[in-house]
Each structure stands twice: as structure tokens, then as C-alpha cells.
Amino acid sequence: MSENGALPLRGKVLTVDTMNANVKKVDYAVRGPIVQRAVQIEKELKEGVKKPFEEVIKANIGDAHAMGQRPITFFRQVIALCTYPQLLDDNKFPEDAKNRARRILQSCGGNSIGAYTTSQGIDCVRHDVASYIQRRDGGIPSDPDNIYLTTGASDGIVTILKLLTAGEGRTRTGVMISIPQYPLYSASIAELGAVQINYYLNEEKCWSLDISELQRSLHAAREHCNPRVLCIINPGNPTGQVQSRQCIEDVIRFAAKENLFLMADEVYQDNVYAEGCEFHSFKKVLFEMGPEYSSKVELASFHSTSKCYMGECGFRGGYMEVINMDPEVKAQLTKLVSVRLCPPAPGQALMDLVVNSPQPGEPSYQTFMKERTAVLSALAEKAKLTEEILNTVPGISCNPVQGAMYSFPRITLPERAINEAKAKGQAPDMFYCMKLLEESGICLVPGSGFGQREGTYHFRMTILPPTDKLKIMLNKLKEFHQKFTQQYS
Amino acid sequence: MSENGALPLRGKVLTVDTMNANVKKVDYAVRGPIVQRAVQIEKELKEGVKKPFEEVIKANIGDAHAMGQRPITFFRQVIALCTYPQLLDDNKFPEDAKNRARRILQSCGGNSIGAYTTSQGIDCVRHDVASYIQRRDGGIPSDPDNIYLTTGASDGIVTILKLLTAGEGRTRTGVMISIPQYPLYSASIAELGAVQINYYLNEEKCWSLDISELQRSLHAAREHCNPRVLCIINPGNPTGQVQSRQCIEDVIRFAAKENLFLMADEVYQDNVYAEGCEFHSFKKVLFEMGPEYSSKVELASFHSTSKCYMGECGFRGGYMEVINMDPEVKAQLTKLVSVRLCPPAPGQALMDLVVNSPQPGEPSYQTFMKERTAVLSALAEKAKLTEEILNTVPGISCNPVQGAMYSFPRITLPERAINEAKAKGQAPDMFYCMKLLEESGICLVPGSGFGQREGTYHFRMTILPPTDKLKIMLNKLKEFHQKFTQQYS
């Protein structure tokens, strides 16, 4: 206080000029300005403001339940039983659901899902995850000690990137990510102050991954940083491709040769639709390449309860498996995750159900399979539909949606639209998507939010809306694109 | 690959020498070596290894359910209803529980708790939090836009520290924390590469906070960093004190004068037991000090579902309220939290119930109050018991446990024990606690994990075990201390 007792006139302690500079550099398009505007428009509609549409259709985010997908009954029964164990006496619940709930509760402190779990995750859940991986990968062993449960896959990805970030200036850790990418990667790299290294997916070859492009990008990056990590998203977000076994083998060989830590984001592992495509886990391919690779290449792979057929995003469940991690580093990882105490227990329980779902002969098996198949076949149908309708529009070209939940079509924008956007200081595809939102209520994310080759324009659209709504949306989009093209030609 | 096709012989990409150096510096005693050894001993007991005790008593962590506390019925009913809405047709559930569940579900995308929520947290929950704060603080307004829901309080605390960390060398952000402290603070400061500034609580005056000590510590820190943040835990962990209104006012005045951002960790706000003690929120005191302060001092306060009477740690629910935050920084905060998508929805729902609990006249009110009161009075009784029994032991001296869930008694260790510990490279109180664990099965955390004045020794013990077990534990502890003292005298 000054002598007369008044407080000195000072500004804020925390301002954009004095805050964490890395945080400022973070960009996150999936929940960026378009989405904020969409929320606003929804409010306006509610308040009775007249618009050329009745409702906002949100195809901006991979949030299945928000788009009307129903939860898997069995999963919710077990979580309800874990939450309110009095229901274990209720004969409306099937025995297999009760057994799962009892087993999970027995692994919880005080038999309560409200206790902190061990930081690495509930023991029996980690065991079930390991068994699942082993089954999925044709018997290749998985060690529960290598499994870490996480708060969604996001948490695991950020944690591994954090461990890997070191050095200063030219020795700073470089992280190779695909372009287009899921913006969690660029955002975390910026936040950690690591160096983002872009490698471009090949749009002409259905967003496949060329080793020559990896090589080019790595070579260029070595001039200014220390590339140590290679991130792959398979099946791809935002691009919807499914990598071939051969491609994965090539990537692993490349990582081994170039001494890169591999991060395999496999949250869409059940979301494969296209004929001839199949999900191959990095773990499996690595081990099938023989001990020269399987004893050597460091790999972290990520899974989540948020995607696939369950779409349980709100529970924030996930796991990662770490392979060939230096034991001392693993001890550091275990210490690091313990600072946040533990991932949410209900999310851990849900992850358990995903990897330990009803089996033939169990009372819930048939319903479970029916629900699971219904979701996955609807997605397959919508993937096809999206590609077909979009490719009928002159000026839009869309690769097959082989997997995941997105299409990332390329759009041709008239010169005048590009100029008008630039005059406004907007990315041209942001300009396009914003107009689309205002005129038709469709909420998409511009390609610039994910990265794209200079001079090309895209948007990302989820295939999650129910089929009838998706059809309406695609046709509105068609109309809009034609009008937009005319208007600016 | 080398010319003959074999892989070059290289080491790991990621080793302790090449990993994130800040992560290496992180220490986290609450789940450190003592706890790891306790888990091991539990396994040995299960395998039939003979020990001088039958079971490990864990008084190392503030995890109420793990210590046998039962969840609040109403809370679990609502979460079960949200999880499995078919139960809304079940007349075993009371109407007020159903109403809460319906209201929460209506605020969720697709009416599912499995949808991502907005990153800041579900709208209606943030409104309920704001109303709760307003009620709690005698009508001082709270704006839902200032509320951020979090993944436990831990998440909020780390996020705010992250925003505040900037500068290099002598301009690097310094963070003032109490010693003893809750080790989340030192761990996060290390991870972020900020500078830890210690101010010591006054053990002689019941762990109170002296402004002169704040002044000393700030003054010293200004020589080598840029102190910008002052963290207070009230009621205190690990020290169990409750700060007086006067003290809080003085702290706020100090923060205003010295231009410090205030972080008030108030997760134990319902845990006040001692006669004459009362919880005063920083927000309330700040606003009662008049506009000169209330329009100026930047404050973030934190709450959690993990403590108080509910102890729902596994759900990872929490909120923070930010006051006087620069609007541009707030926009950055909103962007930052959006990268992780959202806090767990079940945790958000639980937070809602904490701030919007059954009211007089509602069917669940009486049971709720009975359960709540039972927990809080048992804690009050155990707080008293702990202090009383410990103070009967020569060589142990224990301040009153005014609040929170811990006692942090000071122990006198014989010179020979101290020397033996040092010869082993162990902190003397770690040596003591490890011996206690091996000989009696009691798991405590050594004071060195929280920080203490040089040359003093303590341990932290939770008061959470059920009363009968707590008594046994305290008496075993008494015995052990006497034996230990004799042995090393």
C-alpha cells in the first residue's frame, strides 16, 4: 500500500503478455470460432430469432451420443450397478452384468468406485486390457504392467509427448505428425514447446502414407531440431483412411532405422468399413516382424472408450500400452501419472467392459451383439453415402471413408471467394464454413484447422448424424456449394 | 539400416538421460516408496508370508471410501439414474433423485452422460455451482461464466499454474506455497519448470500463517525469480489448521500490495471440527473488503468431490472459480481446457449434486442429512481422538486437528536413529515410517514428503480409518514410538 493507505495502481498479474507463451500458441479448431458461433446461433434460434433453417446440425465433432446414438445397454447396466450396488439385488439386471460389476468393485478400495484407484489404473482392468490386446493380436503376449489407464486417449497422448520433450534450440525434441492431423497433437506440441514436424498424407492415393514423404520431412527437420517421435493415427482422423499392413511395416522399419519413438493412435480400431480394409495394430505388426524389431522399437499405442461402437466420450476412459520402454523411464511415467492421483474410476470400469464384453452363452451376448452391429453397420452405410453424395457435387472431391468417423473432402473455391476471405484475414475454408453455418445451419470444421497442402481447401465432416439427417445435410451442403460457387464466380 | 541390412545398434530413444528433465525433478510422496512397499506387503500377506501384523492400515492418503466410508445414497442414486435412464421408470428411486437426473441429462448432448460436454463444463452444473457459491458466501454474486468444471481439483490447480508460468532465469514465475504443503503443488511447479518459493507455517501457533513470514519469503525470492502466485490451502493439508478470517484478510491485503495472483485451495471447506473455527472462503472475505480489493485481486479458488463428507475421489469431479481474471486470459484458459475436450461427465454430475443437495421438504432430505452429519461428526470425533492419544506419547506432539482430514504431529527422533538413517541415505522420518510399516503394518507418509523446517521431523496421518481401527492404530503407533525411542537411545 502507498503511504496514504491506497493500493498502488497496478494492472493485472496475469495478462496475455505475461502468461505462458506456449499456451498462447495453442490452436484448437475442433472447438474453435465456428463451433462457438454455432452455439450462439442455437441460442438465437431458441430465443426465436428467424434463420433460414430450423436447427443447427453439428457435424464438427466425433461425439456419437450427441448425434443420437444410443449407449450400449450392457455397459450402462454395469456402470449403474457399480455406482449404486443396491441394484445388485434387483432381478431386472442380468447375471453377467452383475458379475462384471462385482468383479470391478472387488478391485476398488473399500469396494467403492468412489475411491481413488492406483494411479496406473485398477489392477483387474489392466489385466483385462492385456488379455484383450493378446486376443486381438492373435496371441502376441501383452503385459498388464505395460498398461496405463488414462483420462480418455487425450491424456495418454499428452503424457507420452511430455516425457519425450527435452532439449533446447536445435536439440529440442521434434514430433512428426501427419498433415492433416487431429489437432490435439499440434496443440500439445505447442503447449510443451516441442517442435512440430509435418509429414503430408497422400490425398491422391486415398490419404495413404508414403515413406518417401516421411524421409523428406525428417531430413528437413534434422536441420533445426531433434526428431524423436513419429505419430500415426490409424484409422485416420480427419482423413478416414485405413493403413495397409505393408504401410505399417514400412513405418516401423523407418522408425527403427531412424531411431524414432512410435506413437500409434488407434482409437478407431473398430471403425473399419471399406471392403478390403482391415485394422492392423502396430503392436501386432511389430511383433510379427521378428525380434530384431519387437525387442527394440519403442511404441506407445492408445485406445479410448470415446469412439468405435460405444462412443462413450463423457466417461473419459482410455488406456495406453507401452512397449520396449526403458524401465527407468517407466518408473518416471508411473510417478508422473501419480501426481494427478488416478483416471476417473467410472471411465476405467467402462474401458473394462469394452475389452471384456459379453461372450457367447452369457445372457447379454445377443443384445450386445445386436446393438454393436447396428451401430457399426449404420456407420458403414453412412460412410458410403457420404462419399457418394459428395462426389456428385462439381467442385467437391471426396476420398472413400475407409474407417473412423470422418470425411475430409477437398473443395474448389472460386478465386473471388479466396480473395474476399483473405481481405477479411480469414482462411478461405473458414470463410466457406462460416457462410455455410450462417446460411444452412450446418456446422463443419475447416480443413485449415487440421492442416492441408498449401493452396488446397477442405472441410471435415463427421458421418455421425442419423442417416435421414445426414442425407438432408449432404443435400443442403450440395446446394450451398453450388450457390457459393455461382456467387463468387 | 546398415549396408548388410541389419539394424544399427543403438540404444533407446527415450532414456532417463534424454527425457523431460522437469518430469525427473517431480517428487510425489503421497504415493511414494512407503506406499509402494505397503502394496508389496499386502501381497506378501495374501501369499501367506508371516508378519508381526494381520493387515496393513493405510493412513497415507485422503481416500475416505477406501477406509470404509459409505457413499451418500442420494448421490449414487442420481448418478445411477443418469447412467442407466431406464431406471427413471423404477419406483424404488425417489422423485428428487429422478428430477436431478432428468435435469442433468437434459443438459447433455443427446441426453446422454456419454456425450462430450462443453469444455468448461455442463451449463446447468456451472449455474448450480455459481448459486451454491452465492449462498455459501452470504449473497455475494457468482457468475457461471467464471466457473470451470475440472477433473478433480488437481486438474484445475495445474491448469492455473500452467497459465501463470512464464519467463526465463530471473524473470521465471515464482509460486509461493506453504511448507508443509500438499505435494501436488511442488510436483506441478517442478513439472512446469516454475520456481518454488517456500513460506513456513507456524507450528508453534497451530500451523497458522504469519504475514511476516510471507514477507520474508517473498523478499528472498525476488532476488532470483519473479514471484507472481500465492497458494493457500485452507483448511490445511497436511497440517489440518483452519485459517481465521483475520488471517485471510491479511493474506489478501498482502497479495494486493505485492501484486500476487491468489490460488485458494478450499477442497476441505466442509471439514471444520474445532470449536471456534469456521470456514471463510477467500472469495467472501475478498468481497467483504470492499471494491478496492474485490475489483482488483485476481483469485482462483478450487473445490472437489473428493473430500468433505462425500469423499467421491474416483469420480474426479471438481470446479474452480476465477475472479478478476483478464478477459483475454480467460479466453486462453477456455481454449486450453478445450484441448482435453471435457472433464468426466459423471464427475460433473456428482459435483452438481454436491452443490445442489436435497432440500428440506424433498423426499431424500432426511436421509441425506443423516448420512452427511454422521460422516462429519465421526470425523470431528476422530480429529479429537487423534490429537488426544498422540499427545500422550512422550516425543510426539500434535497440534489440534481443526479441520481437513490429517494430523501432522512432530516427532522427536534419537540422534542415533537420525545418524543411521543418514548413513542409509534416507530422510530420518522416512526411516521411521518405513520401520513403522514393517513392524506394525501402519502406512503413514513421512513429513519430508511435504516439507518441514530443517531439523524437525513429522509424519502425516489421515484420521479416516473407522474409529475402532483408528484407536488400534494410534495405540500401535504409541507402542512403536516408545520401542523405537528406546532402541535408538
Ligand SMILES: Cc1ncc(COP(=O)(O)O)c(C=O)c1O
Ligand atoms: C485420433 C484421435 N485421437 C484421440 C482422440 C481423443 O479422444 P478421447 O480423449 O476422448 O479418448 C480423438 C478424439 O476425437 C481422436 O480423434
Ligand SMILES: Cc1ncc(COP(=O)(O)O)c(C=O)c1O
Ligand atoms: C489440498 C488438496 N488439494 C487438492 C487435492 C486434489 O484432490 P482431487 O484432485 O481428488 O480433487 C487434494 C487431495 O488430497 C488436497 O488434499
